[in-house]
Amino acid sequence: MISIRRKTLNDIVWDVVIYVLLTVLSLIMVIPFIYVIVASFARESLIQTTSMDLFWKIFAPVGNHPNGFTLAAYKEVFDMDGIGIQVLRSLAVSVCVTVFGTCVNLFCSTTMAYGLSRSSLIGKTVIMRMVLFTMVFGGGMIPTFLVVKSLGMYDSYAALILPGAISAYNMLIIRNFFMELPAGLEEAASIDGCTDIGIFVKIALPLSLPMLATFGLMYGVGHWNSYFDALLYLDDSSKYPFQLVLRNVVNQTGADIDNLDELPPSDTLKMAVIVIGTVPILCVYPFLQKHFAAGVMTGAIKG
Amino acid sequence: MKLFKRITTAALALALGVTTLGISGCSETTELDINNPVITIMLPTFAVKSADTDSPVVKAIEEFCAKEMGVDSLKLNIKWAANSNYGEKVTAAMGSNNWPHLMLVTSRTSTIIQNSRADSFWDLTDLIKETTTNDKGETVYKYPNLASTDDMINHNISVDGKVYGLYRAREVGRAGVTVRKDWIDKLHAKGALSFGSDHINDMTMAEFEEMLYAFKNNDPDGNGQNDTYGMIVAGADYLSGPLENLAVWNGSPNAWGYNEKSGQIEPSYMFDEYVDTLTLMRKWVAEGVINSNIATFNSGDWNNPFLQGQAGVIIDVADRARRVAANMQELNPEAEVDVFGFVAKSADVEPRTLPTTGYSGYFVLPTASIKTEEERDFMLKFMDVVSSTYVANLLNYGIRGESYEESKDGDKKIVTVSPAGTHYAVIDNPDGTHSAIKSTDAARIAEYQDLNQFGTGYDGPRNDVYLTTYYSTDVAKTVDKVYKYNKLFKVPNFAEAYISPTYSRHSTQLDAIMSAATTKYVSGAITLDAWKAERDRWFNQGGEKVIKEMNESYNLDEDKLTDETVKEANHKLQYEQGFTKWLTADEMAKFAAADVIGD
Amino acid sequence: MAKTQTAAVSAQEKQAAKEKTWIKLKRDKWMYLLLLPGVLYFIIFKIVPLWGILISFKDYFAGVPFLKANWIGFDNFIDFFTDISFWQLLRNTLIISFMNLIFFFPLPIILALLLNEIRVQWYKKVLQTFVYVPHFVSMVVVTSITFMLIKTPAMEGAAGGMITELLSKLTGHDVNILGNGPAIYWILLIQAIWKECGWGTVIFLAAIAGVDMEQYEAAIVDGASRFQQLIYITLPAILGTIVTMFILRMGSVLNTGFEQIILMQNDINREYSETFDTYVYQYGRVEGNYGYSTAVGLFKSIVSLLCIQLSNRGAKAVGQAGLF
Structure with missing residues (x-):
């Protein structure tokens, strides 16, 4: 629509430069993933002797094998006598924590945001001040730990969900969104005899579906990716979520100074675990991308 | 819209559910029922997956302990925590009031010290070697295995003179020098070296230096090229190994020692012998006897120049020789690897060796989970049983006949060779009549994976054959001899037992000053004056306070180490092992007299 | 009356x-x-x-009963300020933060401007998908991949990570990234760029989308090249957003990626990677010195609060909305 004018040579050069630059850049962004995926299927000996050249060497014969591909790492990851149980259990834990946690997040954030969206509400200012203050000033790691502990949540999944039930920043953006809903709708509904809760559930929420999808995604990704809460609050290693298991597998050096013969997990095994931890996010991502494109932009600008 | 109704309802229900879950899921310290005990133990894990509590090996341990303890059933509840964050998990257990019944403490942090002082752990000082009268009216140790612990190590893990734990014993005389035996003999044969490989256990500093220079200058590999050097020193952080050994051989203390000039204990870098050793190493680096890239040399590559025949000496732990020898067998079968423990300053001076601390963490009994003295004694008895040879074998090697096969000596089938060069097999030690080969089945190994972390390694009365790991190389046998021989001349760290609050807080920074300066000086980047200036900086940034605090503890200590007590202990050990070269006639008479009374 | x-x-x-x-x-x-x-x-x-x-x-340690801990006034704070690590922490925090500000901050802006130049919509979508992806990957995965890419060869004849090999070829001698303490600054920076640079464009793209189309049309009539349009129209139009983001970033200058550093930290780089946040973690969680750790955290919170207040004032002074 803009190109009323014909492209000059300058513009064409400019276009080529930008296309090439961005293509290369976006490839750099994904090459590490591709490398990890390829490496997870490679033979261990190949990984130890190749770097970049793995990409083509994997097709070449290795020793007396026709090529470098093997499923050994995945067999080991899902080996029920080995770490298989731990991996599957932690995946299940992560899925549950992500689903439950996101529900709690959305529930608490939207209810509070809606409550705060009424400007005439008595006490609103106090609550807003509290929220803003705690955004910039907190008790810190140990005092929060002591509170969580004294609530009896240490070593329970509640500690992974409740202490982070609301992100103040997200909640304020949701509130902004609710405040911009047309007031007429609410009035009409209240004349129809709806309570505030009714209006919230029947009108406000359905109108903000894309935004909820966005924040659901944000919270969900946050839960799936988090390991630090689990490190802080979980004691029993059989309760660990996937990211913490992943961290332990990757960190495992096997270097007990008293027992130098202990072997660390192979690199392919580490790669396979990384792939398993990343794939779910990458699968969900394209479906939600169109939502957050719209949702985040509206929210982010105002925030 | 419907979807969202459902989601909100679900979320509400969940929020409620999770809250109740949180409250009911609260796990607090459980008390010990000594009639039907479930013992919670906290241990570090090194493998991805450690032994489950339902593994047959754990069951076998439980059964044996129940029988020995005279209870109907005994259960172990092992809480594994990844070694990389084990310290954090120990702190969290204490901070969240989730005390296990037995907790392995791997580092003496200020929190451990404070908790010891606040009696969060049972004081075991007078209990470890408690005696009782048996049916025959004889006085015997109540816990014979615990009683076999070393007094000095018990002293080293003490806080304000009180012992709060049961340490995990480790080899004391672990230091060792790995050398190319064939090079020594070749050079000796062509007259380039004044001694042969039969002399390595009696080497002096002058001879050691002669050897290094001969390795550099006299073409030990006989290829006609000047392409070899003496000793490999690895990495900035690993410099301390070779350096500390050389310094101790030269007469410097091990980390802390008594300085007669100032009348107090001081760190080794305050001693002239230490500085002289630094200067000596600097000269070796400058003259190409040691690799010049010590600051950047990656410690993971330490063995490589040795294996490739570029250099012939590594000062580190003696068991390194085992791995080097195994790898060498594959790479260059003609090369011979040997190992010895130390070098004497000169032929007429008693040798000095650098010992390890002799322990790797210790088990504490928290008073929050073990409430009464009766329960405490029960736990001590339990630890005594766990320290027995029978349980030790289970912890380290699994179940006889299942995890490993028993066979007669001479019929050693080697199933697999690990890259580290150890054959996964075990053999009975003293007479060689029992040998065993570990199963290579991963499922079998998983049954006792990491259980060795629970082993105390005490050498008490035997209630089973004593199993050790079998190695195929000849050097492996020498390594065991080196361990024993080293112990006779060990120079302990005088300050091992003491806690300086300043040092606890600033160890990283203070140590960094000295290690950086030392690496720079040895590699020739700075002068001796610059090194001394850095030492002054160390002194001013907290070192002075550390020395003051250490001396306060030292002066208060009734069992403090002095050069005399160390000498006496070593000489006594030498006498017991029949090694009398450095004993005076008076001492011989004294020890002989003590022997008579002891019998 | x-x-x-x-x-x-x-x-x-x-x-x-x-x-x-x-x-x-x-x-x-x-x-x-x-x-x-x-x-x-x-x-x-x-x-x-x-x-x-x-x-x-208080002189409060993990496990010691709370009542047994003594009140010690400001001792913990005095301890911290006289601690030799104080300056080290400040140095590391500021270096990491300012490297971020100098090298990382402009990149999403540039990337957004370039993406805006892509007129083929489906290709733009594809590119956006690619550059956004790292944002959704966990820090654990990012650091794990990093370790794979920069590992040192396990032995002679073996290959190191992709980046190690590349640098070795470029410099002509063996590179040991993991063994080099200060390299952690660059590792942290590059990780941050890789993970968040693409996602950071979102806000700027949104700002660019709000630019009035008529301006471009007028410029084209005047014969402005694409590059000139970018410099004279797009950039000034999003300047407000840039200034706001910059000032907000200044407000959180003491906040360095905590999870990232904890995951990358080891004994070799600790001297360079220890920041206020990790120090609080080290002394509170690992060492269990709860009183001291909380004191350090409190100090950091107060300074952060001041920074945010200042940057907020700054934002208002240049006519931006600010956070409050």
Whole structure:
């Protein structure tokens, strides 16, 4: 629509430069993933002797094998006598924590945001001040730990969900969104005899579906990716979520100074675990991308 | 819209559910029922997956302990925590009031010290070697295995003179020098070296230096090229190994020692012998006897120049020789690897060796989970049983006949060779009549994976054959001899037992000053004056306070180490092992007299 | 008399106001019910821990009964300020933060401007998908991949990570990234760029989308090249957003990626990677010196608060909305 004018040579050069630059850049962004995926299927000996050249060497014969591909790492990851149980259990834990946690997040954030969206509400200012203050000033790691502990949540999944039930920043953006809903709708509904809760559930929420999808995604990704809460609050290693298991597998050096013969997990095994931890996010991502494109932009600008 | 109704309802229900879950899921310290005990133990894990509590090996341990303890059933509840964050998990257990019944403490942090002082752990000082009268009216140790612990190590893990734990014993005389035996003999044969490989256990500093220079200058590999050097020193952080050994051989203390000039204990870098050793190493680096890239040399590559025949000496732990020898067998079968423990300053001076601390963490009994003295004694008895040879074998090697096969000596089938060069097999030690080969089945190994972390390694009365790991190389046998021989001349760290609050807080920074300066000086980047200036900086940034605090503890200590007590202990050990070269006639008479009374 | 009258009137007003308040409260009762979970959350998990700050005035260690811990006044703070690590922490925090500001901050802007130049919509979508992806990957995965890419060769003849090999080829000698302490600064920076640079474009793309199309059309009529349009129209149009983002970033100058550093930290780079956050973690969680750790955390919180206030003032001074 803009190109009323014909492209000059300058513009064409400019276009080529930008296309090439961005293509290369976006490839750099994904090459590490591709490398990890390829490496997870490679033979261990190949990984130890190749770097970049793995990409083509994997097709070449290795020793007396026709090529470098093997499923050994995945067999080991899902080996029920080995770490298989731990991996599957932690995946299940992560899925549950992500689903439950996101529900709690959305529930608490939207209810509070809606409550705060009424400007005439008595006490609103106090609550807003509290929220803003705690955004910039907190008790810190140990005092929060002591509170969580004294609530009896240490070593329970509640500690992974409740202490982070609301992100103040997200909640304020949701509130902004609710405040911009047309007031007429609410009035009409209240004349129809709806309570505030009714209006919230029947009108406000359905109108903000894309935004909820966005924040659901944000919270969900946050839960799936988090390991630090689990490190802080979980004691029993059989309760660990996937990211913490992943961290332990990757960190495992096997270097007990008293027992130098202990072997660390192979690199392919580490790669396979990384792939398993990343794939779910990458699968969900394209479906939600169109939502957050719209949702985040509206929210982010105002925030 | 419907979807969202459902989601909100679900979320509400969940929020409620999770809250109740949180409250009911609260796990607090459980008390010990000594009639039907479930013992919670906290241990570090090194493998991805450690032994489950339902593994047959754990069951076998439980059964044996129940029988020995005279209870109907005994259960172990092992809480594994990844070694990389084990310290954090120990702190969290204490901070969240989730005390296990037995907790392995791997580092003496200020929190451990404070908790010891606040009696969060049972004081075991007078209990470890408690005696009782048996049916025959004889006085015997109540816990014979615990009683076999070393007094000095018990002293080293003490806080304000009180012992709060049961340490995990480790080899004391672990230091060792790995050398190319064939090079020594070749050079000796062509007259380039004044001694042969039969002399390595009696080497002096002058001879050691002669050897290094001969390795550099006299073409030990006989290829006609000047392409070899003496000793490999690895990495900035690993410099301390070779350096500390050389310094101790030269007469410097091990980390802390008594300085007669100032009348107090001081760190080794305050001693002239230490500085002289630094200067000596600097000269070796400058003259190409040691690799010049010590600051950047990656410690993971330490063995490589040795294996490739570029250099012939590594000062580190003696068991390194085992791995080097195994790898060498594959790479260059003609090369011979040997190992010895130390070098004497000169032929007429008693040798000095650098010992390890002799322990790797210790088990504490928290008073929050073990409430009464009766329960405490029960736990001590339990630890005594766990320290027995029978349980030790289970912890380290699994179940006889299942995890490993028993066979007669001479019929050693080697199933697999690990890259580290150890054959996964075990053999009975003293007479060689029992040998065993570990199963290579991963499922079998998983049954006792990491259980060795629970082993105390005490050498008490035997209630089973004593199993050790079998190695195929000849050097492996020498390594065991080196361990024993080293112990006779060990120079302990005088300050091992003491806690300086300043040092606890600033160890990283203070140590960094000295290690950086030392690496720079040895590699020739700075002068001796610059090194001394850095030492002054160390002194001013907290070192002075550390020395003051250490001396306060030292002066208060009734069992403090002095050069005399160390000498006496070593000489006594030498006498017991029949090694009398450095004993005076008076001492011989004294020890002989003590022997008579002891019998 | 007039006095009493006004008193009566104001009493009446008060009464009326009270009733009005009561009516309002009653009217909004369901709103308060909706607010309840959120308010409880903030009170329990954000306000109650503020009381915990008191332990920074105590000699309090994990496991030691709280009552046995002594009140020691400002000793923990004095300890910290006289600590030789204080300057090290400040240095590391500032270096990491300012490297981020100098090298990372401009990149999303440039990337957004370039992406905006892509006129083939489907290709733009594809590129966006690619550059956004790392944002959704966990820090654990990012650091794990990093270790794979920069590992040192396990032995002679073996290959190191992709980046190690590349650098070795470029420099002509063996590179040991993991063994080099200060390299951690660059590792942290590159990780941050890789992970968040693409996602950071979102806000700038949104700002660019708001630029008035007529300006471009006018420029084209004037014969401006694409590059000139970018410099003279797009960039000035999003300058406000850039300034806001910059000032907000300045406000959190003491916040360095905590999870990232903890995951990358080891004994070799600790001297360079220890920041206020990791120090709080080290002393609180690992060492269990709860009092001291909380004192350090409190110090950092207060300074952060001041930074945010200052940057907020700055934002308002240049005519931006600011955070509050």
